[in-house]
Amino acid sequence: MTRRNVNDPLLLRQVHLDFHTGPQVPDIGLHFDENEFGDTLVKAGVQSITLFAKCHHGYSYHPTEVGKPHPNLKTNLLRRQIDACKARGIATPIYLSCAWDELACHDHPEWRVVDENGKWITTGGIDHLQGPSWGIMDFGTGYLDYLCNQIEEVVRMFPEGDGIFLDICHQYVSLSSQSMDALKAKGMDWQNGEHLVQHASDMRDVFLRRTTDAARSVHSDLPVVHNHGHVTRGDRRILNFNSHLEIESLPTGGWGYEHFPVSARYAETIGAKYLGMTGKFHTFWGEFGTYKPGYALEQESAMMLAFGAGSSVGDQLHPSGVIDQTTYDQIGQAFKLIEAREPYHTGSEGVAEIGVMSAEAINDPFTICTWPKHAPGDEGVVRLLLECQMQFDVLDRDCDLSPYKLLILPDEVQVDADLKGKLDTYLECGGKLLLSGKSGVDENGFQFDVGAEYCGTSPFDVDYALLSASEFGEAPKTPVCLYEGSQRIKVTSGTSLGDVYEPYFKRSVEHFCGHQHTPNRREKSGYAVGVSNGSITYFAHSVFSIYMHKGPVVLLDALRNLISSLLETPLVKVTEDPMPGLRVTLRHQPEKKRYLLHALFSTPRLRGQNKGTNIEVIQEKVRLRDISLDLKLPQSIREAGSVNAGEVILSTHDGIQRLLIGELNGHAVVPLSYA
Secondary structure (H helix, E strand, O other): OOOOOOOOOOOOEEEEEEOOOOOOOOOEOOOOOHHHHHHHHHHOOOOEEEEEEEOOOOEEOOOOOOOEEOOOEOOOHHHHHHHHHHOOOOEOOEEEEOOOOHHHHHHOHHHEOEOOOOOEOEEOOOOOOOOOOEEOEOOOOOHHHHHHHHHHHHHHHOOOOOOEEEEOOOOOOOOOHHHHHHHHHOOOOOOOHHHHHHHHHHHHHHHHHHHHHHHOOOOOOOOEEEOOOOOOOOOHHHHHOOOOEEEEOOHHHOOOOOHHHHHHHHHHHOOOOEEEEEEOOOOOOOOOOOOOOHHHHHHHHHHHHHOOOEEEEEEEOOOOOOOOHHHHHHHHHHHHHHHHHHHHOOOOEEOOOEEEEOHHHHHOOOOOOOOOOOOHHHHHHHHHHHHOOOOEEEEOOOOOOOOOOEEEEOOOOOOOHHHHHHHHHHHHOOOEEEEEOOOOEEOOEEOOOOOEEEEEEOOOOOOEEEEOHHHHOOOOOOOEEOOOOOEEEEEOOOEEOEEEEOEOOOOOOOOOOOOOOOOEOOOOOOOEOEEEEOOEEEEOOOHHHHHHHOOOHHHHHHHHHHHHHHHOOOOEEEOOOOOOOEEEEEEEEHHHOEEEEEEEEOOOEEEEEEOOEEEEEOOOOOEEEEEEEEEOOOOOEEEEOOEOOOOEEEEEEOOEEEEEEEEEEOEEEEEEEEO
């Protein structure tokens, strides 16, 4: 089998085979059987499987002169795994753990991250504060030399490998002795927080460059991935050190079902090749003997295809080396769906009319360690757009804004002079802006002519909105609670979106009323819910964060109506009653002169919690019939096909083409061909 390189298209059916194995576990790889292993992968339709050279425990699963083999390793496991796969035409990227290395933690404590109190930092595990967890290595120490030597040894020993997957690529702020020396050498002050963050960022860049060079020390075109558990929006430096992105996003493992769409729509927008990564586990990585329902894997894989990605399914091999047949029966079920739809994926590109300016990307793009500062507005606006079947991209400050009818700046986007100039140009060219909360607001007030006076932030913890029926369509006739205070605005030249009603007082120990909120006063506050002025619309509450945290349906309905009116004629619009569980994405295959409309419907069920986050599992197929959608595409559609969509009928009404999908049983693709 020919070794794959960075120019090859990504394979769509992949497995990420974890093998984190503690030193006390016996008989590692003793019962590995090449034929059982390889034939099981072939039967499941696996095209690529990521195999372990070194795990989080720090042990290698092959002979090594740099590190240490697992003390109970009974065979050259990695070599036998690669040979079994290559004989069957299956690609074999190779995994090494980076910032988590328990062996190095114990053998070289001077290489560990040290916090401001002089203590070692740990993270991960079931409960890193109470139970076993992983120590964190400092890339500003001799550990980086050790790691690069390991990577170079692996690519020399296994030159037929199809890539290097480097995991846990976080550089925390560290006050280790070597980092302190480096800070002093650069004239930095270890007591200055900004200096510490800058040094950590510098060390991360050194780590990325050196590990990439090590991975490509034998083959300069070898695919390399640095995994952070999250694709940090706004930091395009990742494109310099990743041949592609693998978007780790296990819906039942804490990421939820909205995380992947956000990351995918950003990855495609910045021109990255990308792959989705879910897991077979009921909860999270590291589970043995648990299985997500096969249909859940089907739907998760279908969602990845709908957002332009192939699927990598996470598994963990038993220490004995015996592959789990139940797992691969379920993976095979999902991969059959992907294989059948591959012709409707190759060469496709996303189609969008809304651009979401990510607060994470604009405000905090250079996060150095694990997850960035939380930007709930980003997640809230994406959740809402998904539930409204609207077509969107997620943007950073460097994106071209011209393709979009509407830009949304959710809740807290900080607009500096450069971004302000770019947005002004966009408005001059006929674009529209939707702002909310503190987006487009600085210390001097509004940065755009919204048609209102900015009067500061409300002192109340909650207030109420009487929404204008003329602006939002059908709306409650009484003030509705929006769960937090607004920005206070008074309309001058614009059109009011409604009135704010304030509570009698702010709830506190000294004065409170009932279980939760102080009720609203009967009279209007004099401040507006929002304002519309030409091509700019502003909402005074952080509505997208509120929707993310609380999910009020009244807000969903109001914002759906408002955004639809701003788009005027959306690319895709469901004509029936709203169906928040329905996901519709639109992609384009220009070489085949067709659009691809993906439709998905599922109902995740709450099944408990893991590490404080909800476990939501898709358990059953829900069959929908006769879904009607209006299409307003750049080309006139002459023919509509059906992939698991039942009978599809295409008609035209008043210049708008209407599509009737006869049946939706989980996931369907409707190819829309034009002349």
